[in-house]
Amino acid sequence: MLYKRSRMCGGCDYLRLWSGFFDVVFAIHQTPLSQSMSQLNVRLYQLLKHARSLSQTKQIHAQIIFRSLGGSNNLIGELIRSYRTHGKLKSVRKVFSEYPSLPPTFLWNLVIQAYSKTSFTEESLHLFKEMLLFGGRHSLAVPDDYTFTFTITACSRHRTLLAFGQNCHTMVIKHGYDSDVCVGNALVSMYVVYSRTVSAQKVFDEMPQRDTITWTSLVKGYATNGNMSQAEKVFVKMPERNEVSWAVMIAGYVRHEMYNHALRCFNDMLAEGNLEPNEAIFVSVLSACAHLGQISQGKWIHFYIDKNRVPKSSNIATALIDMYAKCGKIDCAKQVFDETNRRDLLTWTSLISGLSMHGLGKEALHMFDEMLAKGIKPDNITLVSVLNACSHSGQVEEGISIFYNMERSWGISPKIEHFGCLIDLLSRAGRLEDAFKAIKTMDIKPDAVIWRALLSACRVHGNASLAEGIIQHVSRAGDGGGGGHLLLSNLYASLGQWENVRRIRESKVENGDVSTPGCSYIEIDGVVHEFLAADKLHPLIAAINSKLNEVMKRISLDGGL
DNA sequence: CTTGATACTT
Structure with a gap:
């Protein structure tokens, strides 16, 4: 049976593994059972560690049961780890629950870790609580530094578990695990996730030892929750930096729209010459180039990626396509897309969005059809680009039909940005009354973008009376929140009522409401x-x-x- | 016997 099943699992690497199985079977037949037990254990352990497929893992699992090795910690642990890497949480749980006695801390840890890496993080915490109950009576299942590392990590994944994480922190201190570097790192990064920069800094300060991960986590804290000059201060003090440290800084600059700083930081990294940029760094830097219209730097990075044989992952391809499209080189974007072997939703979406940006709506819709034909389901970002493409190429009926079928075709309910596209579509086509009607029947509160789309169309089509009607509607609905001032002033501007425009602008300045002006770049x-x-x-x-x-x-x- | 913590944009 073993022979047949392993032949079915296929692949080149299985041969080596199969000969391993053969050795095991051979050994079992050659030596008395009692003597081969520990050898068998070691062999099965090695096989599990190198198992490449789920099928291989299952075969070894069968051997473990068959040879009554279900009580060996190392085998069960490795089995859990192997099922986890294949995403088989049910199997993880089954192996754990079938352990013949109270599982030792080590096994609890592995199961808690298995859940902490998924969307079922609550299950990690549930298990942890259960473990605490047992641990009170059996010294076998007392949480250790690993347990806390995993539970604290679990708390950082889910956005609502700060209190639980803080409880863990208390227990960590009580048990003296706060001197452990990994536990401390998990704590720092948890507080960063919850924007508790002060707590993160406090944990950092009190740690007896810190490594690059500790420092990087703190830099990340300031880069996401504070400002970049605070992040820089920590960054320059770091005793040692790795790729992730640089990635955190560069991404931080991009997040804060400091694109030139991002590029400078990237060049600093190259100048130091001891580290190779990785995928995350390329993605961030390409995004900076895209925002700056820095085609020369973008091209240089493309060249660098090719020259250094950096694997063209879908993330890199997406970033390149986006960069070329935003720098006005749609042909280069298309070429990158054609050269990408592993196209996924993101790659397709970036090409569709680029085509639509360049006014090539028909081509964008054509690519969308091709994407659907390949069996790739769009997400809400894809649909924004597709609706924009319809709008820019005057495919009104097509766009309307896509909008009203989003839910049924792909299970995506229209969000405010999709409504914006619909209104834009109708407005540009001159169907102003339809657009106004659609806004009034929306179940989401319309925002300034939507009113602006309709109003600029009113101006283009010289429909002052509808614009008046909109002003009345907006002031009745009391839409004052975010951008309300700007909206009203644009409304009046589109009607040519400059007195009213001036009045609103002045009250805005008095309120200290200073909006930053729009900005664009081209190289x-x-x-x-x-x-x-x-x-x-x-x-x-x-x-x-x-x-x-x-x-x-x-x-x-x-x-x- | 044996498990850990940091990174990416649209």
């Missing part, structure tokens, strides 16, 4: 140009504006607006 011949909304600072602003006017004129001639 031409190696020079990055920066433009702010209503820019007057660029040296060539007069020439740029006259060109812009010319473009706008030609658009209105061709587009028949």
